[in-house]
Every structure is written in structure tokens, then in C-alpha cells.
Amino acid sequence: MNSDTTPLIQIRNLSKSYGDKQVLKHLSLDIYPGQVIGYIGPNGAGKSTTVKILTGLIPDFNGEVLVDGISMQDDPQEIKRRIGYVPENAELYEVLTPLEYLDFIGKLYNMDEKLLNDRARRLLTAFGLGNNMDDRMDTFSKGMRQKVLLISGILHNPQIIILDEPLSGLDANAVIMIKELIQRLSQEGKTIFYCSHMMDVVEKVSDRILLINKGEIVADGTFESLKQNHADTLERVFAKLTGRSESAGETDAIINALD
Numbered sequence: 708m709n710s711d712t713t714p715l716i717q718i719r720n721l722s723k724s725y726g727d728k729q730v731l732k733h734l735s736l737d738i739y740p741g742q743v744i745g746y747i748g749p750n751g752a753g754k755s756t757t758v759k760i761l762t763g764l765i766p767d768f769n770g771e772v773l774v775d776g777i778s779m780q781d782d783p784q785e786i787k788r789r790i791g792y793v794p795e796n797a798e799l800y801e802v803l804t805p806l807e808y809l810d811f812i813g814k815l816y817n818m819d820e821k822l823l824n825d826r827a828r829r830l831l832t833a834f835g836l837g838n839n840m841d842d843r844m845d846t847f848s849k850g851m852r853q854k855v856l857l858i859s860g861i862l863h864n865p866q867i868i869i870l871d872e873p874l875s876g877l878d879a880n881a882v883i884m885i886k887e888l889i890q891r892l893s894q895e896g897k898t899i900f901y902c903s904h905m906m907d908v909v910e911k912v913s914d915r916i917l918l919i920n921k922g923e924i925v926a927d928g929t930f931e932s933l934k935q936n937h938a939d940t941l942e943r944v945f946a947k948l949t950g951r952s953e954s955a956g957e958t959d960a961i962i963n964a965l966d
């Protein structure tokens with residue numbers, strides 16, 4: 708953790724409401740260059756809302772978000788150039804081939820045509836899609852589509868990579884590859900913000916874990932420090948801090964409902 712350097716992302720007193728419902732409550736965070744942040748929390752805790760604010764997709768919020776010293780309110784376009792975003796679900800324009808799709812994405816980032824074409828081909832090959840470059844994506848499996856989404860998030864070589872459940876649909880080999888990739892990207896100095904429900908993976912790849920519950924950060928630290936303070940596995944830390952024990956009777960209720 709490079710806590711002696713200037714934070715790359717500064718979140719100050721960030722709040723967001725939908726109507727009367729406040730889903731983010733005065734979040735303040737400093738994220739440093741090269742950190743791999745594992746962002747976890749129960750369904751509805753506010754993870755995607757945080758990510759959408761960080762990626763400029765939700766422009767109306769209270770508080771301040773600075774990326775590389777630039778304010779999200781002042782210059783969201785400049786911030787978007789520094790960020791690669793891999794959403795959990797995205798429209799992939801499935802009538803396109805992956806090459807056509809990546810060409811479209813790269814042009815949105817004003818990438819040089821030749822660089823874009825070379826890099827798209829190399830990345831598709833590296834992700835095992837070398838033989839599918841010219842196939843329409845409506846013929847792709849879920850995992851193949853997920854790989855194309857991942858490529859689209861790193862294509863412009865951004866400083867910050869935000870991943871929302873990047874492993875959904877990937878087979879065991881691809882999961883190993885992505886875990887390694889996250890570590891390698893971090894060694895290259897990239898800052899990674901990784902949202903997931905897969906505790907075992909978060910535990911392994913993150914050097915800082917943020918646990919959000921009901922719109923508030925309830926734990927922030929390395930896996931080692933969270934373990935010492937709370938429980939022996941990240942799953943148990945999660946359960947302890949998000950009140951899973953209160954609803955432990957839910958499986959009984961499901962089984963009983965089948966009677």
C-alpha cells in the first residue's frame with residue numbers, strides 16, 4: 708500500500724439518494740495508486756451505485772469525487788479517459804464480431820487506428836479468442852462474452868480499472884487467469900477497484916478490502932487485519948458485519964414453504 712503518495716481517487720462525504728431512500732451515506736475514501744481494492748457488501752448495499760458514480764454514469768450526487776486531482780463534477784470526460792470499466796452486465800451489440808465491437812470502443816477513446824487494431828487482436832488472442840475474432844458475438848458463450856467485456860475495459864490502457872463481478876460466467880481456468888491478471892496489472896502500477904461476491908477471490912487478490920453495508924463502509928483494511936479483528940475467513944467477516952446471523956432462519960423458511 709503506497710499510503711505515503713497522493714491518493715489517486717479521493718471520495719469526500721459522498722451521499723446518494725433515490726427519492727427518499729439514501730443508498731450512500733457520507734462515504735469518504737482515499738485510494739492510492741497500485742492498490743487492488745476488493746469492494747464487497749450484501750445485495751443492495753450500494754456497490755454498483757458507488758461504481759456508477761466513480762465511472763461518471765450517475766452525475767447527480769452529493770459530496771466530492773476527485774480522480775487524479777480532477778473533480779468529477781468539473782470534468783467527467785477527462786476522468787473517463789483514465790478509467791476502464793467492466794460492468795457486470797452490458798449490451799454487447801451481439802450482431803458485431805469482437806473485433807468490430809472493440810474497434811467501436813477504442814474509437815470512443817480516440818485510440819489510434821493501428822494501435823487499436825493491433826492491441827484488440829493481441830488481447831483477443833491472449834484471452835483465447837484468437838479463432839473467434841470474426842464470429843458474431845451472438846454465437847458466443849457467456850464466458851466468451853465476459854472476456855470481450857474485460858478486454859474492452861483494458862483496451863485503452865487506463866490507469867484505473869473498475870471491475871464489477873468480472874468472473875461471472877468464466878470457467879475455472881479463466882478465473883485463475885483473471886486472478887493472475889489482476890495481480891500483474893497491479894504490479895504494472897494500475898489501480899484496481901474490484902466488486903465481487905466471490906469472497907475467496909477477493910481474499911486472494913485484494914490488498915485492501917472495503918465492506919459496505921446499507922450505504923456505509925463498515926470495514927476497511929487488509930484481509931489479515933480484518934481477520935484479526937473479526938473472524939477467520941472473509942465470508943465470516945462479511946456475515947458478522949452485515950448481520951447474516953440475524954437471518955439464519957431463512958433456509959428453514961424456504962424449506963418450510965415447500966411443504
Ligand SMILES: Nc1ncnc2c1ncn2[C@@H]1O[C@H](COP(=O)(O)OP(=O)(O)OP(=O)(O)O)[C@@H](O)[C@H]1O
Binds near residue numbers: 750751753756
Ligand atoms: N435507479 C434506481 N432507482 C431507485 N433505486 C435504486 C436504483 N438503483 C439502485 N437502487 C437502490 O439502491 C440500493 C443500492 O443498489 P446497488 O445496485 O448500488 O447495490 P449493490 O450493492 O450493487 O447490490 P448487488 O450486490 O445486488 O448488485 C438498492 O436498494 C437498490 O434497490
